[in-house]
Every structure is written in C-alpha cells, then in structure tokens.
Amino acid sequence: MNAKEHLAEMDIRSDFPILDQTIGGQPLVYLDNAATTQKPRAVIAAISNYYLHDNANVHRGAHALADRATRDFEAARESLRALINARTSSEVIFTRGTTESINLVANGLTQQFKPGDEILITLLEHHANIVPWQMLAARTGAVLKACEITQSGDIDMESFRACLSPRTRLVAVGHVSNALGTINPIAEMIALAHDAGALVLIDGAQAIAHLPVNVQDLNCDFYAFSGHKMFGPTGIGVLYGKETLLDAMPPWQGGGEMIERVTIESSTWNSLPYKFEAGTPNMAGAVGLGAAVRYIAGLPREALLMAEDTLVQRTVSGLKQIAGVRLVGEPEHRLSAVSFLVDNSHPNDIGTLLDQQGIAVRTGHHCTMPLMARLGVPGTVRASFSLYNSQDDVDSLLRGVDKALTFL
Numbered sequence: 001m002n003a004k005e006h007l008a009e010m011d012i013r014s015d016f017p018i019l020d021q022t023i024g025g026q027p028l029v030y031l032d033n034a035a036t037t038q039k040p041r042a043v044i045a046a047i048s049n050y051y052l053h054d055n056a057n058v059h060r061g062a063h064a065l066a067d068r069a070t071r072d073f074e075a076a077r078e079s080l081r082a083l084i085n086a087r088t089s090s091e092v093i094f095t096r097g098t099t100e101s102i103n104l105v106a107n108g109l110t111q112q113f114k115p116g117d118e119i120l121i122t123l124l125e126h127h128a129n130i131v132p133w134q135m136l137a138a139r140t141g142a143v144l145k146a147c148e149i150t151q152s153g154d155i156d157m158e159s160f161r162a163c164l165s166p167r168t169r170l171v172a173v174g175h176v177s178n179a180l181g182t183i184n185p186i187a188e189m190i191a192l193a194h195d196a197g198a199l200v201l202i203d204g205a206q207a208i209a210h211l212p213v214n215v216q217d218l219n220c221d222f223y224a225f226s227g228h229k230m231f232g233p234t235g236i237g238v239l240y241g242k243e244t245l246l247d248a249m250p251p252w253q254g255g256g257e258m259i260e261r262v263t264i265e266s267s268t269w270n271s272l273p274y275k276f277e278a279g280t281p282n283m284a285g286a287v288g289l290g291a292a293v294r295y296i297a298g299l300p301r302e303a304l305l306m307a308e309d310t311l312v313q314r315t316v317s318g319l320k321q322i323a324g325v326r327l328v329g330e331p332e333h334r335l336s337a338v339s340f341l342v343d344n345s346h347p348n349d350i351g352t353l354l355d356q357q358g359i360a361v362r363t364g365h366h367c368t369m370p371l372m373a374r375l376g377v378p379g380t381v382r383a384s385f386s387l388y389n390s391q392d393d394v395d396s397l398l399r400g401v402d403k404a405l406t407f408l
C-alpha cells in the first residue's frame with residue numbers, strides 16, 4: 001500500500017473526539033488550526049495516565065513514581081530531539097512555547113550585543129518574533145530592521161540581501177507565516193545570514209505540525225516551536241539551540257533545577273538543558289507532547305501534506321469565484337492558512353456569521369500588526385487547515401461565505 005492509499009484507509013478525524021460535535025445545530029468545521037490544533041485521543045490519554053499513575057516531581061525524587069515521571073519526561077525530550085534531528089537532547093530545552101523560547105534567546109544574547117549591532121526580521125513576523133527583539137534593542141542600543149515582502153506576500157529576497165550587513169548579529173525569521181501561510185526559503189536565508197556572520201533563529205510555530213524539520217541540515221542556530229500547535233497540550237514548547245551557543249549564554253531565570261551548587265554568595269549552573277529549565281517543569285505537558293510526537297510519527301506525513309495542499313488550493317480557487325471576496329496574499333509556496341476579506345465588511349462580522357454556521361475561523365490582525373499595516377488592511381478572515389480537515393470542510397466554508405454575503 002502506498003502512502004496515499006494508506007491515508008485513504010485511515011480515519012484520522014475520529015482520533016480527535018472534540019470534532020464530533022455541533023455548534024448551533026451545525027456540525028463543527030474547525031478551521032482555526034494556526035491558532036491551536038485539536039488533540040488526539042493518544043495525547044489526552046497520555047496526560048490522563050500520567051496523572052492517574054505516574055505523577056511526581058522529576059529528577060530529584062528517590063522513589064518509584066519520581067523515577068517513572070523522570071523517565072517519561074526525558075523520553076519526551078528524546079522524541080522531540082528525534083523529530084527535529086537535533087544532535088543531542090541537551091540541545092532540546094523545554095519552555096512554555098514559541099514565545100518563551102524566543103524571549104529566552106533574546107535575553108540570553110543580551111551581553112553579546114552592543115550599540116549599532118543589527119537584528120534583522122521580516123515584515124511577515126508574528127509579534128512573538130518582533131517584540132522580544134525590540135526589547136533586546138532597547139536594552140543594548142542595537143537596531144531592529146525588517147526586510148520587505150512582495151505584493152504576493154513572499155519575502156522579498158532582494159530586500160533581505162540588501163538588509164544584511166557586517167553589522168547584522170542576528171536574523172530571526174518565521175518558517176511559515178501564520179497570517180498568509182507563506183513558506184519562507186529559510187535554508188537560503190540561513191546560508192545568506194551565516195555568510196554575513198549573523199546567528200539565525202527560526203520561529204517554527206506554524207511549520208512543525210506540517211513540514212519535516214531537520215535542524216542539522218538547516219544549520220539554524222535556534223529553532224522555536226509550541227506543543228499546542230502540533231497536537232500537544234498548551235503550556236509546553238521547545239527551544240532548540242546549538243550546544244556551543246547555549247553553553248555560552250547565561251541562564252535567564254534562577255531557581256531550583258538550573259543550579260549545580262548554591263551558597264549565599266553565589267551559584268554555579270547546571271549543565272544543558274537544565275540550565276534553562278528553572279523550577280518544576282511542565283511534566284504532564286512534556287508527556288503529552290511526547291505522545292503527540294509519537295502520534296505524528298505514525299502518520300504518512302508526505303501524503304498528509306499533499307492532501308492539505310489540495311484543500312488549500314480548493315479554498316483559494318473557490319474563494320476567487322465568490323464575487324466580493326478578496327484574497328489577502330497569494331504566496332508562491334504556502335501551506336495551511338488562507339486569509340481573505342469579504343466586501344467592505346469587518347473581518348469580525350464575517351467570523352460571527354461563519355460561527356453561526358458552525359465554522360470556526362480566526363479574524364483580526366493575527367498578532368501581525370506590522371504586516372497588516374504593510375498590506376493596508378485592518379485584519380483578515382483566516383481559515384487554516386490541519387490533517388483532520390476534509391474537502392467537505394472546504395465546501396462548508398465556501399457555502400458559509402456565500403451565505404454570509406447575503407446578510408451583508
């Protein structure tokens with residue numbers, strides 16, 4: 001059986017119990033996956049089993065439950081290492097999510113920045129990949145620059161090249177845009193940034209559930225992502241960093257776990273990854289995320305990506321046929337997210353009219369205010385797809401938008 005036939009045989013949707021419900025009498029059509037994904041039974045069961053059988057504090061207990069909790073917590077770290085092909089699990093730091101991962105790096109690099117150094121981002125970035133760099137710039141006198149995008153919503157590579165200079169110390173770029181779905185040419189961008197002598201952080205929040213990620217092949221210096229956008233629980237995420245760079249960074253939060261020795265006068269730091277994991281970690285979250293990684297590993301990911309692409313293409317061409325609908329961004333390489341506007345209506349009104357038909361989309365600026373300003377729109381309606389969505393979901397959305405238009 002090839003991967004496509006395998007996929008046709010699988011009933012992935014039934015792995016996600018939350019999808020089996022009605023909203024206002026209509027079957028739920030969940031198209032808000034870029035905000036957060038739903039959780040498969042395997043993840044819910046792993047979290048529940050952890051609390052039913054294994055819960056204890058990790059690393060320091062001298063009893064059976066503590067041993068089991070530690071084993072499961074570290075097994076989750078190892079699953080994540082394998083998922084992104086990090087060289088060692090010391091390079092996989094548990095955080096609360098993408099936002100905390102990026103803040104950790106921005107804090108950790110503070111001492112390496114001096115006035116006039118440059119941080120380069122793009123106009124496509126989520127606020128989580130803008131604001132921590134503004135704060136770093138404010139602390140150090142560094143300058144934050146954003147390269148341009150094209151009319152279609154792709155990164156303008158001419159602008160990116162022009163923005164790089166010997167002063168660029170760091171490039172921070174999203175792997176996939178949450179607002180427009182653009183897949184950025186990060187391999188090329190990482191190589192160009194390294195040629196300019198800069199470090200590179202990739203915000204992988206929107207990529208990790210869809211694309212294979214190999215941090216060693218990419219040669220990125222940091223890669224950040226959130227568990228809840230890849231079928232895992234909230235409150236847990238990952239910062240990958242190259243060991244030498246993490247070793248050179250001071251810890252950013254102090255407390256238990258992250259120390260080796262403490263006197264009243266001073267402390268010495270624990271080894272990686274614990275140096276960056278102060279306090280009791282989110283153990284159930286890690287266990288749930290480990291289960292999410294195992295769940296994904298059991299799926300034909302390439303076939304799923306192709307199926308998702310078919311849904312995106314069907315949505316784009318269907319929306320284009322509805323008079324009054326305007327697509328916002330038509331990137332050359334894209335996945336999952338499709339942004340649009342309907343007539344002169346506010347996106348929130350369209351969101352409400354779709355919600356009344358059981359269709360869950362996101363409306364607003366999607367935490368990308370500079371991008372919205374550049375595009376000259378107040379916000380968009382965004383449908384975003386995941387592996388449990390079907391062509392029926394796309395057709396419901398198209399019918400829903402058509403119907404919404406009759407109310408305007």
Ligand SMILES: Cc1ncc(COP(=O)(O)O)c(C=O)c1O
Pocket residue numbers: 034035096097098099100126128129174176177178203205206226
């Ligand atoms: C591209 C991107 N970066 C960062 C984030 C922040 O993720 P979190 O809120 O899980 O920290 C998001 C969330 O939507 C995102 O889409």
